Amino acid sequence: MTSETEPPIDFQRLAFDYVRSADQSAAKPARHPVVIVGAGPVGLALAIDLAQRQVPVVLLDNDNTLSTGSRAICFAKRTLEIFDRLGCGDAMVAKGVSWSVGKVFFRDTQIYSFNLLAESGHQRPAFINLQQYYVEGYLAQRAQQLPLIDLRWKNKVVGLTQQRDHATLSIDTPDGRYELTADHVIACDGSRSTLRELVGQKSQGRVFRDRFLIADVKMKLDRPAERWFWFDPSFHPNQSVLLHMQPDGIWRIDFQLGWDADPEVEKRPENIIPRVKALLGEDVPFELEWASVYTFACTRMEHFRHGRVLFAGDSAHGVSPFGARGANSGVQDADNLGWKLAFVLQGVAPEALLDTYGHERERAADENILNSTRATDFITPKSEISRLFRDAVLDLSREHAFARTLVNSGRLSVPATLHDSPLNTADTARFDGRMVPGAAAADAPVTLADGRDGWLLRELGDGYTALVFSDEASLRDAALPGVALKVLHIDPCGHTARAGHLIDRDGVLAERYDLLPGSVVLLRPDQHVCARWRRPSAEAVRHALERALALH
């Protein structure tokens, strides 16, 4: 193996070469099925998903480097499961710092701690902390393995026109301007989205009058990999502070500064260093790697689809950072959109399927905005009375368990359950548990046909998957032409391995999905439940598949 001797890639200093495309010399604008604008985590994830589904993608980025600084540091279990599907989850988890415990301090006393993954039987941890440049770096490496992705650095979109069945983009490059046409344009170009402006839309909502300093600090610190959050600590009075461990001995610290702070002054090392020393003590040596001052708003576009242009990630919605719902929800947008675009382009689903992207992810954005707004109101109370109740909650929480349920230092990202999606088929029988139509599939340990240990999510198909529990139903007559349906037969806990069957190794799968012999759960290509039955006919399953393709 040569990998051990190769120096690790410094993703922060990595610059990608601009390469002139043949499209720039074309007599008339080249036509592509999909052009994605923005090679951040969302654009890269979507490009990989589409390429894996055999859809060629042009991915444009106005820059030629990865993220500067740690930025979106916390990546949630669901996002890691999506990265697994995209072929780069292992690299992320191997490099990232896994954690599930958070501790909350008021003044200098711990008032409570929480464990985000109290149950076992999941392959992935509740969260990893990983600097955004690593996430983008691993995604970019994966994208480079896929010949269907044409990634063009230093390609800046400056114009957009829309026709009935395509859009035309004007793009500035170091070699001048050129035009491209595309069946669909996906705007993953961030909170200051150029595309949003070009379609004449705004992202609207609440702007919070507060400022936060983020610092990436390199130091040796003997603390566990936990999320530590302080309300009003003596080392930073009247404000909040958040501490996270990252890989490479780098710690991420977020200091609340208040609205009156001057970002330019606060960003200077001579002003940051005393704040860090106040937290760590005078004698802990550290190096300041990166710092920034940010403000935030909880906003979203009214509609995520505008004709041939679809918006995903920060271009479509913004949240406060408390709860790690920005990048995580953006990757989930990509997860929702990839298979729908592929099916529409392959002609097996109508364009109405793309409208369900807007329907589902606009509601998911509302849920994220609601949670992050509530956390922000608790962390940075906006009135005297709001502060009074906040402090009353914190005071009571030292002694009384009930008050801890009100302490909100960020309700951390969980995938939205798409309850009222038009793609869901309503239950016709009684089921318990969280795996309702619309829920993201929960993982569970399984035994594979050859007797090895495995995980349910790793066994799901690229298309639809039907979980058939303790039954031989083949569902052969349920399949639709051109739409992959993988039927996974699952034997109950205690059975011995046999060809073509998985075993519910610990009984957790049947419990999480509330399965009885004959139960069938239908999962979409993005691993969300869309239908479930106690003992369905092939016709019922086919009907649900049609509904999940927006064919009804």
Added chain:
Amino acid sequence: MMDLITTPHFSAPDDFYEALIDAHRELSAEQSHALNARLVLLLANHIGAQSVLQQALDAARRSAHDSTSSRVTT
């Protein structure tokens, strides 16, 4: 569904009122406000049911409007 009780329900109304005022003895206005906030939270958790709490919030809000309007008219 449970309703907010607004008919007399105290086991000892005068004792409660005296205890409430006593609890604030020797506190500054700021400390009293903080005590009231803690008291609201403790009682709210005791009630628990969101529908009852919402009725209480609405009733408290309505009484404030009534007292404002009565001041305006007198």
